[in-house]
Amino acid sequence: MTGTVSETAPFPVEDGVWVVVLGELCVFTLFFTTFLYYRAFSPELFEQSRALLRQDLGALNTIILLTSSWCVATAVRALRSVDGRQRALPLLLGALSCGVAFIIVKIFEYGGAIHAGINVLTDEFFMFYFMLTGIHLLHLLVGMGLLAATSVNLRRAIASGSGVSEPLVGFSSCFWHMLDLVWIILFPLLYLLR
Amino acid sequence: MTHPFFLTWITLTLATLLSWWLDISVNGAWIGTAVLLIAFFKARLVLMIFMEVRHAPAALRWCCEAWVIVACTAVVGTYWYSPIS
Numbered sequence: 001m002t003g004t005v006s007e008t009a010p011f012p013v014e015d016g017v018w019v020v021v022l023g024e025l026c027v028f029t030l031f032f033t034t035f036l037y038y039r040a041f042s043p044e045l046f047e048q049s050r051a052l053l054r055q056d057l058g059a060l061n062t063i064i065l066l067t068s069s070w071c072v073a074t075a076v077r078a079l080r081s082v083d084g085r086q087r088a089l090p091l092l093l094g095a096l097s098c099g100v101a102f103i104i105v106k107i108f109e110y111g112g113a114i115h116a117g118i119n120v121l122t123d124e125f126f127m128f129y130f131m132l133t134g135i136h137l138l139h140l141l142v143g144m145g146l147l148a149a150t151s152v153n154l155r156r157a158i159a160s161g162s163g164v165s166e167p168l169v170g171f172s173s174c175f176w177h178m179l180d181l182v183w184i185i186l187f188p189l190l191y192l193l194r
Numbered sequence: 195m196t197h198p199f200f201l202t203w204i205t206l207t208l209a210t211l212l213s214w215w216l217d218i219s220v221n222g223a224w225i226g227t228a229v230l231l232i233a234f235f236k237a238r239l240v241l242m243i244f245m246e247v248r249h250a251p252a253a254l255r256w257c258c259e260a261w262v263i264v265a266c267t268a269v270v271g272t273y274w275y276s277p278i279s
Binding site for chain 2: 010011018022025026029032033036037040041055059062063066067069070072073074077173174177180181184185187188189192193194
């Protein structure tokens with residue numbers, strides 16, 4: 001799959017990608033409602049534990065992921081034209097750096113919690129907190145692998161003058177936006193809801 | 195640079211800061227609901243603008259709109275659910 005597409009039409013994404021993305025979104029929606037259902041039975045405990053979280057770090061990570069999504073969307077737009085490839089590569093690397101920044105903030109956050117004696121067994125809230133953010137983090141690692149593969153593919157395409165793999169660009173970009181989307185809901189759910 | 199992607203990024207960031215600010219400085223039973231509605235508004239923006247679903251075929255567009263509506267209703271509904279009432 002090589003060649004370029006028009007400046008206005010959306011980047012071609014295979015149907016299977018949307019099955020994966022919408023499927024993931026439905027599974028995560030089930031996780032969100034399960035969390036809220038359990039929360040309804042012990043709201044005081046959930047509120048007490050929620051107050052122990054660092055809202056500033058949660059907000060920072062939200063903005064980091066939003067920025068990475070902007071990088072990916074702009075890179076995909078640049079890839080519509082052959083001369084845009086040079087611009088797309090630093091944008092993809094920017095998104096990858098945001099991924100690294102997200103992980104560093106998360107390690108800092110987990111470290112602080114564990115240092116304060118909090119772990120997955122502390123209570124029901126923290127079981128959900130570690131499970132949900134952990135599952136999201138695993139997805140983020142997969143997303144970073146996809147973005148890295150796309151960057152390598154693009155570098156090769158620039159060097160050899162061949163076309164970039166459209167299915168790879170379509171899948172990695174949609175998967176990355178899906179990660180951002182899940183975090184957009186997770187942030188208020190875990191950090192903000194009283 | 196005022197490409198829709200940049201404006202979307204600004205809107206998403208401001209919406210994030212707004213929900214954080216609401217949470218720490220305003221009290222009220224509606225704050226939780228407001229924060230959740232802002233989150234689904236942000237999610238829809240990512241789908242429609244960043245993922246370019248607004249230019250996609252109608253079937254995909256409706257699948258995504260359906261997810262936003264169903265997920266938002268389920269999440270806000272479960273948030274309001276109270277087993278003790």
